Amino acid sequence: MDHDDAGALASAPNRIELFRERRARHNERIFEIDHRGIKRFFRLDSAAYEPGALDARTKELLGLVASAVLRCDDCVDYHLDQCIEAGLSDDELYDALNVALIVGGSIVIPHLRHAVESIDLIRAGRGER
Amino acid sequence: MDHDDAGALASAPNRIELFRERRARHNERIFEIDHRGIKRFFRLDSAAYEPGALDARTKELLGLVASAVLRCDDCVDYHLDQCIEAGLSDDELYDALNVALIVGGSIVIPHLRHAVESIDLIRAGRGER
Amino acid sequence: MDHDDAGALASAPNRIELFRERRARHNERIFEIDHRGIKRFFRLDSAAYEPGALDARTKELLGLVASAVLRCDDCVDYHLDQCIEAGLSDDELYDALNVALIVGGSIVIPHLRHAVESIDLIRAGRGER
Amino acid sequence: MDHDDAGALASAPNRIELFRERRARHNERIFEIDHRGIKRFFRLDSAAYEPGALDARTKELLGLVASAVLRCDDCVDYHLDQCIEAGLSDDELYDALNVALIVGGSIVIPHLRHAVESIDLIRAGRGER
Amino acid sequence: MDHDDAGALASAPNRIELFRERRARHNERIFEIDHRGIKRFFRLDSAAYEPGALDARTKELLGLVASAVLRCDDCVDYHLDQCIEAGLSDDELYDALNVALIVGGSIVIPHLRHAVESIDLIRAGRGER
Amino acid sequence: MDHDDAGALASAPNRIELFRERRARHNERIFEIDHRGIKRFFRLDSAAYEPGALDARTKELLGLVASAVLRCDDCVDYHLDQCIEAGLSDDELYDALNVALIVGGSIVIPHLRHAVESIDLIRAGRGER
Numbered sequence: 001m002d003h004d005d006a007g008a009l010a011s012a013p014n015r016i017e018l019f020r021e022r023r024a025r026h027n028e029r030i031f032e033i034d035h036r037g038i039k040r041f042f043r044l045d046s047a048a049y050e051p052g053a054l055d056a057r058t059k060e061l062l063g064l065v066a067s068a069v070l071r072c073d074d075c076v077d078y079h080l081d082q083c084i085e086a087g088l089s090d091d092e093l094y095d096a097l098n099v100a101l102i103v104g105g106s107i108v109i110p111h112l113r114h115a116v117e118s119i120d121l122i123r124a125g126r127g128e129r
Numbered sequence: 130m131d132h133d134d135a136g137a138l139a140s141a142p143n144r145i146e147l148f149r150e151r152r153a154r155h156n157e158r159i160f161e162i163d164h165r166g167i168k169r170f171f172r173l174d175s176a177a178y179e180p181g182a183l184d185a186r187t188k189e190l191l192g193l194v195a196s197a198v199l200r201c202d203d204c205v206d207y208h209l210d211q212c213i214e215a216g217l218s219d220d221e222l223y224d225a226l227n228v229a230l231i232v233g234g235s236i237v238i239p240h241l242r243h244a245v246e247s248i249d250l251i252r253a254g255r256g257e258r
Numbered sequence: 259m260d261h262d263d264a265g266a267l268a269s270a271p272n273r274i275e276l277f278r279e280r281r282a283r284h285n286e287r288i289f290e291i292d293h294r295g296i297k298r299f300f301r302l303d304s305a306a307y308e309p310g311a312l313d314a315r316t317k318e319l320l321g322l323v324a325s326a327v328l329r330c331d332d333c334v335d336y337h338l339d340q341c342i343e344a345g346l347s348d349d350e351l352y353d354a355l356n357v358a359l360i361v362g363g364s365i366v367i368p369h370l371r372h373a374v375e376s377i378d379l380i381r382a383g384r385g386e387r
Numbered sequence: 388m389d390h391d392d393a394g395a396l397a398s399a400p401n402r403i404e405l406f407r408e409r410r411a412r413h414n415e416r417i418f419e420i421d422h423r424g425i426k427r428f429f430r431l432d433s434a435a436y437e438p439g440a441l442d443a444r445t446k447e448l449l450g451l452v453a454s455a456v457l458r459c460d461d462c463v464d465y466h467l468d469q470c471i472e473a474g475l476s477d478d479e480l481y482d483a484l485n486v487a488l489i490v491g492g493s494i495v496i497p498h499l500r501h502a503v504e505s506i507d508l509i510r511a512g513r514g515e516r
Numbered sequence: 517m518d519h520d521d522a523g524a525l526a527s528a529p530n531r532i533e534l535f536r537e538r539r540a541r542h543n544e545r546i547f548e549i550d551h552r553g554i555k556r557f558f559r560l561d562s563a564a565y566e567p568g569a570l571d572a573r574t575k576e577l578l579g580l581v582a583s584a585v586l587r588c589d590d591c592v593d594y595h596l597d598q599c600i601e602a603g604l605s606d607d608e609l610y611d612a613l614n615v616a617l618i619v620g621g622s623i624v625i626p627h628l629r630h631a632v633e634s635i636d637l638i639r640a641g642r643g644e645r
Numbered sequence: 646m647d648h649d650d651a652g653a654l655a656s657a658p659n660r661i662e663l664f665r666e667r668r669a670r671h672n673e674r675i676f677e678i679d680h681r682g683i684k685r686f687f688r689l690d691s692a693a694y695e696p697g698a699l700d701a702r703t704k705e706l707l708g709l710v711a712s713a714v715l716r717c718d719d720c721v722d723y724h725l726d727q728c729i730e731a732g733l734s735d736d737e738l739y740d741a742l743n744v745a746l747i748v749g750g751s752i753v754i755p756h757l758r759h760a761v762e763s764i765d766l767i768r769a770g771r772g773e774r
Contacts, residue, residue, distance in 0.1 A: 023371070026371035026374070026375060027371070029371075029374055029375065029378070030370065030371065030374055033348070033352055033374065035349075035352045035353070035356055036434075037356040037359075037360070037431060037434055037435055038352065038355075038356050038359060038370070040427075040431055040434075041356075041359055041360065041364075041431060042367075044231060044424065044427055044428060044431065045231050045364045045367070047423075047424055047427075048227055048228050048231040048424055049228070052220075052224045053218065053220035053221045053223070053224040054190075054221050054224045054225060058187060058190065059224070059228055061183075061187065061191060062190060062191060062194045062225055062228045062229075063228060063232065065191045065194060065195050066194050066195065066198045066228065066229060066232040066233070066365075067232070067365070069195045069198060069199055069621075069623075070198055070199075070232070070233070070365045071717070072329070072365050072368060074368040075232075075364070075365060075367075075368065089182065090678070091181075091182035091680075092182045092183050094182070094678055094680045094683065095181050095182040095183045095188070095680070096183060096191055097683075098177055098680055098682040098683050098686075099177050099178070099188055099191045099192060099195065100191075100195060101621070101682075101683060101686055102173060102174050102177040102621060102622050102682070102686065103192065103195040103196070103199070103204075103621050103622050103623055104195070104199070104620075104621045104623065105585075105617070105618060105619050105620040105621025105622075105623070105624065106618050106619050106621075106686075106690045106720070107585075107619055107620065107621070107711075107712070107715045107717050107720060108621065109687075109690070109720075110717060110719040110720065112675065112683070113668070113671035113672070113674075113675065116671070116674055116675055116678065117671060117674065120674075152629070155629035155632070155633060156629070158629075158632055158633065158636070159628065159629065159632055162606070162610055162632065164607075164610045164611070164614055165692075166614040166617075166618070166689065166692055166693055167610065167613075167614050167617060167628070169685075169689055169692075170614075170617055170618065170622075170689060171625075173682065173685055173686060173689065174622045174625070176681075176682055176685075177682055195623075196623070198363075198365075199623045200459070201587070201623050201626060203626040204622070204623060204625075204626065219420070220422075223420055223422045223425065224422070226425075227422055227424040227425050227428075230363070230424075230425060230428055231363060231364050231424070231428065232363050232364050232365055233362075233363045233365065234327075234359070234360060234361050234362040234363025234364075234365070234366065235360050235361050235363075235428075235432045235462070236327075236361055236362065236363070236453075236454070236457045236459050236462060237363065238429075238432070238462075239459060239461040239462065241417065241425070242410070242413035242414070242416075242417065245413070245416055245417055245420065246413060246416065249416070281758070284758035284761070284762060285758070287758075287761055287762065287765075288757065288758065288761055291735070291739055291761065293736075293739045293740070293743055294563075295560065295563055295564055295743040295746075295747070296739065296742075296743050296746060296757070298556075298560055298563075299560060299743075299746055299747065299751075300754075302489060302553065302556055302557060302560060303489050303751045303754070305552075305553055305556075306485055306486050306489040306553055307486070310478075310482045311476065311478035311479045311481070311482040312448075312479050312482045312483060316445060316448065317482070317486055319441075319445065319449060320448060320449060320452045320483055320486045320487075321486060321490065323449045323452060323453050324452050324453065324456045324486065324487060324490040324491070324752075325490070325752070327453045327456065327457055328456055328457075328490070328491070328752045330716070330752050330755060332755040333490075333751070333752060333754075333755065347440065349439075349440035350440045350441050352440070353439045353440040353441045353446070354441060354449055356435055357435050357436070357446055357449045357450060357453065358449075358453060360431060360432050360435040361450065361453040361454070361457070361462075362453070362457070456750075456752075458588070477549070478551075481549055481551045481554065482551070484554075485551055485553040485554050485557075488553075488554060488557055488750070489553070489557065489750060489751050490750050490751050490752055491749075491750040491752065492714075492746070492747060492748050492749045492750025492751075492752070492753065493557075493561045493591070493747050493748050493750075494582075494583070494586045494588050494591060494714075494748055494749065494750070495750065496558075496561070496591075497588060497590040497591065499546065499554070500539070500542035500543070500545075500546065503542070503545055503546055503549065504542060504545065507545075560747060561747055564743055564744050564747040565744070568736075568740045569734065569736035569737045569739070569740040570706075570737050570740045570741060574703060574706065575740070575744055577699075577703065577707060578706060578707060578710045578741055578744045578745075579744060579748065581707045581710060581711050582710050582711065582714045582744065582745060582748040582749070583748070585711045585714060585715055586714055586715075586748070586749070591748075605698065607697075607698035608698045608699050610698070611697045611698040611699045611704070612699060612707055614693055615693050615694070615704055615707045615708060615711065616707075616711060618689060618690050618693040619708065619711040619712070619715070619720075620711070620715070
């Protein structure tokens with residue numbers, strides 16, 4: 001990716017930013033409906049990635065690979081955001097995505113393509129590309 | 130688990146040992162059929178867990194969680210064997226399995242039960258229980 | 259959701275209306291191709307939700323939860339339309355979606371978000387929000 | 388099924404009884420490992436089937452169909468036990484399994500065969516066959 | 517596989533023969549329950565593999581690969597029986613299973629191992645090994 | 646589909662053309678990242694569809710059905726492109742998609758609708774509609 005592409009990636013609201021905004025808005029609506037089971041599940045989901053016997057960085061990688069083999073682009077984008085925030089390098093993310101590709105097969109390829117583009121967009125949004 | 134149970138677990142060929150023997154025998158048969166694509170896939174599969182940007186220990190954990198959310202008991206047992214060989218503690222394995230449970234839901238529970246028993250059997254086989 | 263939002267939801271063709279139009283157009287094209295097996299499957303699919311030992315309302319809920327755990331947004335929207343037509347309340351739909359969330363795990367969350375928005379859009383289209 | 392078969396079904400420990408025993412033993416082991424996230428998930432799972440906006444009977448049917456389309460025999464057996472305890476008739480269970488078959492396709496057939504046999508075994512164990 | 521193994525494979529009831537017997541018995545029970553939707557689905561399922569624009573041989577291969585990527589051993593065994601009856605060679609079956617392995621990834625490997633053993637057992641039962 | 650519709654389908658960049666362009670651009674980016682495992686998987690994936698014991702035409706049909714039951718629209722579009730290039734007729738493609746529908750169930754229907762529209766778009770782009 002040359003310098004101009006990087007500039008283009010950073011300039012306008014991109015699909016990662018739209019995803020974050022949509023996700024926040026939808027979560028707000030879900031908390032509004034006030035279903036006890038759903039609320040407790042959301043808290044338990046957050047808690048699963050907090051540091052414990054494994055550190056947060058490893059847990060986010062686990063979440064990324066689980067999302068990739070189950071082929072959920074929104075989940076992949078969410079965990080990529082967290083992984084990059086936790087300081088994982090591109091090469092570490094590619095290595096994790098390669099495990100997902102081998103375990104899940106060619107059906108994972110469209111999600112691998114999506115993930116690689118998401119990494120570029122997230123890095124660009126942070127001024128790292 | 131009290132002392133007598135641990136003794137029982139260690140005494141006779143158990144399902145983990147039978148799984149290892151069956152897996153070895155079946156792999157041998159697959160190499161015999163000599164299909165180039167299948168052979169190359171098996172080598173690529175092994176290569177995915179060799180240390181790279183991520184260490185082997187992290188990669189085995191990724192393989193474990195991918196196997197658990199895709200609900201493959203044989204794959205779970207294989208990666209548990211590798212994880213324990215790589216020195217991961219019970220608490221680290223339970224933390225990884227908890228991520229799989231949250232991502233994959235209650236449908237993962239039978240595989241969680243299987244995995245917890247497999248950890249006990251593998252540890253017992255190594256004289257660690 | 260305040261009154262203005264509800265107004266906005268009701269005003270223009272929304273994604274539910276576009277889904278219904280697209281679905282009808284595509285089904286028409288499928289009937290045109292005149293494949294006997296495909297036609298019979300479509301009839302069998304409709305028949306599965308007709309009242310029998312279980313009433314239509316319960317069957318539509320079953321279709322909704324099956325669609326949610328299998329993570330098919332179009333299928334979720336179709337069954338939400340049928341459920342709301344059959345008179346199910348928001349709280350009943352949320353309770354069914356909670357079962358889907360627990361069985362299917364956090365990978366279902368993007369589809370839960372989609373479903374909650376769809377319920378709002380379908381209700382708004384019926385003048386019920 | 389003639390009278391002699393019914394007698395045979397009721398006479399000795401069958402796979403449903405072995406499943407219940409194994410499930411209880413494994414759950415006990417899981418509670419022993421004392422992982423907070425896993426324990427909370429198990430409680431949330433139980434809570435999802437308690438009566439709320441939907442009654443327990445409907446929720447167990449939802450759990451049954453979700454388990455069948457996700458093709459988990461242990462989960463199917465667990466929910467069949469609960470459904471029968473909740474008073475659902477054979478015809479109601481077959482109607483729910485038919486929805487699972489149509490949504491999930493022929494890949495569900497082995498699980499349908501399993502479920503129909505499980506219903507016979509559970510009824511026989513209760514003296515209802 | 518040497519001559520003695522082939523002899524051992526052919527000598528006693530093996531898992532393929534037990535599968536065929538169990539499948540026949542369970543199907544009989546399912547027809548007994550006389551649910552119209554289930555019966556019609558079973559007929560539609562059989563009809564899907566009858567010669568049409570594609571010949572039966574190609575359709576059975578499609579059924580085999582669909583079963584393998586969806587990871588259903590009973591379905592794999594059923595379609596292998598049909599494929600071998602239709603005259604497909606080992607090399608053709610391995611080529612089809614290789615497509616399933618690439619599309620579905622390493623999670624398919626346990627089912628590939630199962631399928632390769634099933635081919636040996638089916639051939640042995642026909643006196644072809 | 647009457648003559649005017651066919652004209653409309655052929656006139657402007659459609660979703661199939663956009664898919665091909667996006668796929669090519671993303672693949673280029675993936676080769677840029679230069680991960681050995683990922684590159685080898687991509688080569689192995691291409692090799693799986695080259696003529697061997699089975700011809701390329703049959704292998705593409707296998708890829709199509711595997712993609713449809715695993716419910717990946719991008720994969721379906723890719724294999725439809727290859728199938729049509731290999732000379733498969735509409736009736737042969739519908740017959741293959743019918744197998745996918747029966748194996749995978751009604752959850753495949755949205756992907757069947759997508760596939761039938763894709764066939765029309767690909768044919769129109771080739772001047773065959």
